[in-house]
Amino acid sequence: MAHYLSAAALVASAALTAAAPAAKGDFSIDQVSKGSFYKSGPLAMAKTYSKYAKHGAVMPENVSIAATAASTGSVSASPESYDESYLIPVSIGGTTFHLDLDTGSSDLWVFSTQQPASQRSGHTAYKQTGTKKSGYTWNISYGDGSGAKGDVYVDKVVVGGVTATSQAVEAATSVSSSFTSDTDNDGLIGAAFSSINTVSPQQQLTFFDNVKNSLSQKLFAARLRYHTAGTYDYGYIDSSKYSGSIHYVPVNTANGFWEFTASGVSGSSIADTGTTLLYIPDSNVDAYYANVDSASYDSSQGGYTFDCDESLPDWTVTIGSGSITVPGEYINFAPVSGNTCFGGIQSSDGIGFNIFGDIFLKATYTVFDQTQSSPRLGFAQG
Numbered sequence: 001m002a003h004y005l006s007a008a009a010l011v012a013s014a015a016l017t018a019a020a021p022a023a024k025g026d027f028s029i030d031q032v033s034k035g036s037f038y039k040s041g042p043l044a045m046a047k048t049y050s051k052y053a054k055h056g057a058v059m060p061e062n063v064s065i066a067a068t069a070a071s072t073g074s075v076s077a078s079p080e081s082y083d084e085s086y087l088i089p090v091s092i093g094g095t096t097f098h099l100d101l102d103t104g105s106s107d108l109w110v111f112s113t114q115q116p117a118s119q120r121s122g123h124t125a126y127k128q129t130g131t132k133k134s135g136y137t138w139n140i141s142y143g144d145g146s147g148a149k150g151d152v153y154v155d156k157v158v159v160g161g162v163t164a165t166s167q168a169v170e171a172a173t174s175v176s177s178s179f180t181s182d183t184d185n186d187g188l189i190g191a192a193f194s195s196i197n198t199v200s201p202q203q204q205l206t207f208f209d210n211v212k213n214s215l216s217q218k219l220f221a222a223r224l225r226y227h228t229a230g231t232y233d234y235g236y237i238d239s240s241k242y243s244g245s246i247h248y249v250p251v252n253t254a255n256g257f258w259e260f261t262a263s264g265v266s267g268s269s270i271a272d273t274g275t276t277l278l279y280i281p282d283s284n285v286d287a288y289y290a291n292v293d294s295a296s297y298d299s300s301q302g303g304y305t306f307d308c309d310e311s312l313p314d315w316t317v318t319i320g321s322g323s324i325t326v327p328g329e330y331i332n333f334a335p336v337s338g339n340t341c342f343g344g345i346q347s348s349d350g351i352g353f354n355i356f357g358d359i360f361l362k363a364t365y366t367v368f369d370q371t372q373s374s375p376r377l378g379f380a381q382g
């Protein structure tokens with residue numbers, strides 16, 4: 001869990017130390033005007049003590065602890081049936097909601113008591129504990145045809161011990177039927193870029209954008225797993241969760257997504273934790289299922305299906321200087337009827353870009369990285 005100490009107290013104590021009369025080997029720390037405080041006082045203090053370590057400055061333990069503890073966190077990512085989506089516990093105004101962390105969208109919305117009781121039956125509903133942003137509304141549609149809309153509040157949101165004290169919380173007044181029927185899911189927490197947030201008249205920041213300056217490193221990392229719980233790490237990379245090296249590629253943020261280029265897969269691709277399957281061009285899909293004897297395109301199911309008992313080949317892709325292999329087992333998504341199963345690899349033709357969704361991401365440790373002058377994605381074999 002993250003812990004916060006008063007930044008002002010920490011900075012003030014340093015300032016008092018600096019006022020002591022100078023002696024050989026002593027050092028002085030320039031006091032900063034209030035206007036130039038870092039967003040994370042403990043982290044600023046830690047940097048100052050580190051800077052002057054060569055002059056004998058010894059970092060007090062409370063600064064070291066605060067600077068470390070205040071800026072990392074990790075939260076469980078639990079799969080729904082067949083890994084359809086992965087839900088994380090999120091505290092909003094002191095109530096815990098189970099939300100779908102979606103790197104393909106940028107709204108944090110929850111079921112709310114403003115919806116008809118029948119529409120929110122079985123869900124945890126937000127009771128508007130925050131401050132209403134009068135006149136603000138939101139309305140979002142997802143790639144699978146689902147959607148939701150409502151109004152906007154500001155409240156305290158905690159994910160894995162990382163806190164956004166004033167997060168825009170989008171409370172639903174109406175959601176589409178597939179959300180109502182998925183009673184495990186209380187809403188979404190978007191983690192794409194805030195440029196595609198749907199709040200009007202003024203777009204709001206994502207949770208990550210609100211907390212990133214307080215993190216040890218401006219990044220979060222997804223370790224989704226096959227048929228078991230994984231994690232999202234905030235502010236640090238956990239080297240126990242992947243093998244080999246993390247290979248980074250540049251991100252194009254023009255469309256608001258974590259958009260990148262994969263070798264051998266034509267067109268742009270997005271890393272999208274909120275999409276269940278792996279959508280790539282027809283040519284790649286046809287080439288994959290050519291090696292699955294019982295596979296065929298079933299227009300009634302809207303995709304490739306095959307015999308559930310057939311052993312599937314792995315799928316390997318090169319991204320930047322690294323390669324990721326998705327085990328064949330992961331590509332058997334779910335039964336559709338009898339002993340016929342639906343493929344985890346399907347066509348992106350008609351979408352406009354490829355979607356590296358959960359079928360792919362659960363084979364990786366993926367780093368959503370804003371530590372550099374421009375955003376980048378890091379992929380390692382999970």
Ligand SMILES: CNCc1ccc(Oc2cccnc2)o1
Nearest residue numbers: 104142143144146178179274275
């Ligand atoms: C399954 N439909 C409801 C639902 C759950 C999560 C989402 O959101 C999505 C859907 C597709 C792509 N990205 C986010 O919709």
